[in-house]
Amino acid sequence: MEGDDMDMIETENKQVELDDMKIRLKEMEEEATALRQMHAKVGNEMASKQDPAAGGSSLANREEVDSRSVFVGNVDYSCTPEEVQQHFQSCGTVNRVTIRTDKFGQPKGYAYVEFLQSEAVQEALHLNESELHGRQLKVTVKRTNVPGMKQHRPRRPNPFMVYQSRGAIIPPFLYSPYGYGKIPRFRMPMRYSPYY
Template structure:
C-alpha cells in the first residue's frame, strides 16, 4: 500500500542513486588497487636496482649481442633465403622478417640472431652488398 502513495518515478530515482553509489565504490576500489600496484611495482624496481640486472634483462642483452639488423630487404624475401645468405657467417638461431600486422606484408627489414657473438662481426661485412638486386644494410641490433 505504501508503494501506491509514493510519487511516480521515486523508485527509479532510488535505483539510480544506488547505481551511482555502486559505481563510486567500484571507482574507489579500482583507485586503491592502482595505488597498491604502483607501490608493488616500485618495490620490484628497488629490488632490481640493487645492482644486479634480473635474468630476463641479462638474457635479452645476450641475445642483442648475438643479433644483427638487416635493412632494405626485398619484400618477397623468405627467412630461409636470409638464413642461406648469412649462414656463411656462423650458426643462426633465428631469422625474423618483420611484417605489417594488418596486411601481413614484409616491412623490408629483418633481425638475425646467431649462436655466437663472433658471427656478428662477420655478418657486418655483408653490409652494402647486394641481395635480390637491393643493397642491404647490416648493422648491430
C-alpha cells in the same frame, strides 16, 4: 509388509545415491585443490617475471641475445627467412631469422638475424652493402630496446592561437588574414607585366 519392503528399497537406493554423491564430491574437491595448486604455481611464475629483480635478469638475457644479433635493412619484400638465413650462413650458425611484418602481414623491409655465437656478428657486418634479390642490404649491430626510453618532444605553441588565461583572452601575436595557421600565398600582380 509390502510398504515396508518398498521403504527399505527406497532407503537403500537413497543411501547408494548419497554414497555416490559423496565419492563425486570428494573427487571434485581433489580436482579443485589440484587446480588451486596449479593456479598458485602459475601466479608465482608470473610474479617472478614481473619482479624488478627478475626483470633485470630478463633485460640481461635480452642484451645477451641482442649482442648475438644483427639488424638487416633494405630487405626485399619477397625475401623469405630461409633465403636470408642462406645469405648469412657463411658468417656462422644462424639461430633465428625474424622478418618484421605490419598488421596486414606484409613485410616491412627489414629483418633481424640471431646467431649462436657473438663472433658471427663481426663476420655479418662484413656483408654490409651485399646484394640479395638485387637490393643492397644494410647490416648493423642490433641495439637493445629499453622500455620507457621513447623520446618525448613537447609541441610548440601555435602563435596564431587565441589563449585564455584566468578568464582574460590573450590575443595572438599577430593576426593572419588567411586564417589560423595558414601561410600567406604570394600572388602575381593584377595587371599584366611582360617583363616581370
